[in-house]
Every structure is written in C-alpha cells, then in structure tokens.
Amino acid sequence: MTQRTLVTGQVADRYVLDRRTLIAAAAAIALAQAALAMPAVLNGLFQDDLGTSASQLTWISAAFLVPVTLFELTFGVLGDLFGRKRLLIIGTIVLGIGQLIGFLTPGADVDTSIRVAVLLVGQVLTGVGAAAIMPTTLAMVAAGTHTAHDRARAISVWAAALATGSFVSPVLGGFLARYPFAGTDTAGWRWGFLAVAVLAVPCLIVTLTMATTSSAPTGRSLDWPGQITVAISLFALLYAVIQGSTTGYGAPDIIGAFVVAALSAVAFIIVERRAPAPLLRLDLFGNRAFSVAAIATVLGSFALLGTAYITSIRLAAIQGFSPLVTSIAFVILNGMTLLTAPLVARLLVRHNARWLMAGGFGLIAIGDLWAASIPAATMSLGLILPPIAVVGLGFALALQAVTAVAVNTVPTHLAGMASGTTSLLRDFGFTLGPSVIGAIALTQAANAIQAKLNASEDLRNALQAFDSAPAHASGATRESLEAAVGAVHSGPLGANGVPATVMVDGKSMPLNPLQSVAFDALDHSYSMAFVVCAGAALLATLIVGIGFTGVDPRGRVSGEPETV
Known part of the structure; x- marks a missing residue:
C-alpha cells in the first residue's frame, strides 16, 4: 500500500503532527473531560431528584470511569491497527449518545431504581466513548512529535484542552441546572448532559474535516486473552472497592471479587508474557523512568479526583451550596492547568521533569492538608478556594511532566500502547479516588x-x-x-x-x-478524607524523588518511522 508522506522539515514517510490534527485532538479530549467533570457539581441534585443512596451516587461517576479504565488499552491497539482518526470519530459518536441517554432519564413517576439504571447506562456508554478518545488523542500527539521541544509543546496543548473541559463543564452544568426540567427544580441537572451531547456534534465535524489519520500496525494485533483477563481483574477490583462501602468489606461477594481480581491479574501477566503481540508489553515496566511515572500517575490521579470528589460532596451535599456556586471551586481547581500550560511546557524543555513532578505532587499534599483544617461549619466558600487552588497548581505541574516522561521513554511505534497505558493508569487512579474516599468517609460518618x-x-x-x-399523618403530608x-x-x-x-x-x-x-459526622469524615488524599500525594512525591535518582526522566524521543 502506498504511504502518504507528511513533511514539515523532518524525515519523510513518517507521521508528523500538524496544527489541524492537534486542534481536532484537543477538541476531542476537552469533550471527553467535560463529560467526566459534569457530574461533580450535580451530586446534590442527583440525590434530591433521584433519591440516590451513597453507593448509587458513587456509581454515577464510577459508571463513566470503569469502562474508560477497562477498555483504554484495547482502544489504543485499535487506533494503532485501524487508524486513530476513525477511532476518534466512533468515540465521539458513542459519547454523545451516552450523554443523550442520561438527559432522557425518566422522571419522578418512574421507580427510582429504573431511573438510576437508565442514567448509569448512559454513563457507561459515555465512558466507552471516552475510552476511545483519551488514549487516541494522546497517541496522535506522541506519535507525531519527534523532538523533545515539539512534544513538550504539543502535550501542553493537550493538557490545556483537557483542563478546558474540566474548567468549562462544571460552570456550564451549574448554570444550566438553575433551569427546571419538566417543571421540576431538582431535575435541572439533565440540561448539563444535553449540553455535552450537543457539543459532541461540532467536535465530530472538526475531527472529520481537520484530523489527519495515523496508525502503527507493525507488531500490533488484538489480544483477546489479555483484554479479557485485564478487564475482569480491573472490574472485580473496582466493584469490590465501591460496593464494599455499602455491604461491608467482609461480605462474601466482596471477598470473592478481591480474589477474582488477584487471580485475573496473575493470569493477565502470564498471558502477556506469552502473547506474540501483547496488549501491554510488560517490558515497558523494565524502564525505570516509565515505571516510576506509572506509579506516580496512579497516586497523583487518586489524590486529584479524590480531592475533587470531597469538594463536590462537601459543598453540594453537606453544605448545600447550589451547583453554580459549587462550580466556582472546580473553575479554580481545573483552571490552574489551563493558566500554567505555556509555562510548564517551557519548564519541561529547560529543566529535569523530576522536579516538576515532585513539586507538583508536594503541592497537592499541602493543599489537601490545608483543606482538611477548614471545618465545614464555617459555611464559607472563600476559605476552601485557596487550598483547592494549590491542589490545582500541583496537578498542573505534575500532569504534563508525568505524561511527557511516560511517552518519551518508549519508541514512537509504541506511542499508542504507551499513551493507552498512561491513560489507563491515570483513569484507574481517577476511579479509585472517589470510590476509596467515599467508602472511607461514609463508613466513618455512619459509625x-x-x-x-x-x-x-x-x-x-x-x-x-x-x-x-x-403513621399519624395522611395524604400528601x-x-x-x-x-x-x-x-x-x-x-x-x-x-x-x-x-x-x-x-x-x-x-x-x-x-x-x-x-x-x-x-458533624460528615464534616469530620470528609476532613479525614482530605488527609488520605494528601498521603497519596506525599507518597507520589517520595517515589518520584527516590525513583528518579540517577535517572534522566526526559528519556528519549524516538525517530523511528510512523506509518500514515
């Protein structure tokens, strides 16, 4: 087959990221992140309108993140095999359909369990679409940049777009939630889901008209045994963590889920060692810089989304602030990445990424400990915003640095696998954060x-x-x-x-x-949850500081050819 050649002052016969493709990738990742961030400011309305239990509230967010975590590696392979543009188109369509289903969640005349189930189906579909978008956009960036300077700039744009989705979505959701739906004030959360579904249309058009396709099929094939074993392992683990907070971690089904997760993880390792074209090349973790970045990614993501979850529950469900007021905290949290993206890109080129990562994770820990010291009884939004800003600044520094290290340390033809692995680890941490934090805080409060x-x-x-x-009342009372x-x-x-x-x-x-x-019980338990997030961030700081000793985490940017 004849290969198309893009030449921008570099070697022919390899894919080079152009501005139009970068715009398409940025639009898609912003859309996916908007879908992820939207429920954060709506938790209070979910509870009021749907009558959700604490476990159901956790599952509404987890229903998005679980399929993202389960399928990112597979979608990374599919993008390498069949073209990343094609996968981006499919992911955008599926995400839009999922958000539309969420918008169409039945009203109060339908049983609560059915209403929650419909919303969860919508979130699952949205997560499947996002699972296609997230690793694909990062692979487009990583595979099409061939110098450290170009890659740092492109990743900063990607990270800024991700932050834009996180920044805009809560404000949009909080603003639209003020408007009743079908005459019900608490049902206004649906408008946020409709807004994301509508935004999927221009994102789809941008991808269709602007993105250049790329692929890296050499040595890649669908690894069904690997996909099945890793999916079972991750789902069993996430189910045990989330559902265990309701039924108790000593329940037979929870213990069984942990056992299944462990056995499936062992099976995955065995399968991948023998597979001719593995879903995940385990030798990637033989690279010290990649391994350290991988562990730090999980811990940092856990701390960030754990902090976001605590902030959402504290402001909306505990203190009773409106979605629009709650969104202010998320503007601060996510806006730091957007504001600092150009600066961080320059710092990545000029300085060792180790210090950016360690400093970023350290700032997350400081912000969380600061937030833990502020009692909810103050009923003040202003007091919680400064520590949230510190957490946001910390993640802004760490996110770009850890992403750059992870994709810089592998050859270009493995960019899809590396980006898929990086996205999986990030979203695994994102999924664990609210799940573990919710379980700890709600169990403590109930006790x-x-x-x-x-x-x-x-x-x-x-x-x-x-x-x-x-029993002593009648009628509507x-x-x-x-x-x-x-x-x-x-x-x-x-x-x-x-x-x-x-x-x-x-x-x-x-x-x-x-x-x-x-x-009072919730105030104390969620303050302790901030401390748990701080502990995860501190551990990430130590791992980066020790793990990168004597190692250049900037790695290499391979010049190996990338097919187009």
Missing part, C-alpha cells in the same frame, strides 16, 4: 452517627418519634414524611439532607433529629 445514637437515649427517642410520624424518613435512614448524606426543622403555619417545628449529628 459516628451510630455511636451518638448509642450514647444518647434522648436522641434515640427523638428518632423513634420521627420514624413513627408518617404522609408521603412527604415517608420520603423524609427513608432519606434519613439511607445513610449519612441522606440524614444531613433532611432539614432539622420545617415551617408549619408560620412556626418552626422539629423534623429530623439526626441532621446536626450527621453534619
């Missing part, structure tokens, strides 16, 4: 509430009276009281969401005796 009940007979009596209130009782017993977030008092005939009457108890 604290139960301890208060055990210690106070007056509180137990008040709760018993509250539970029996629906009875239905409202039954819903309130159900919410209080759904978990700490539900107990905090039902007000302590209500106005009846102009008088304040007691309603939920657990509201203040739940608020």
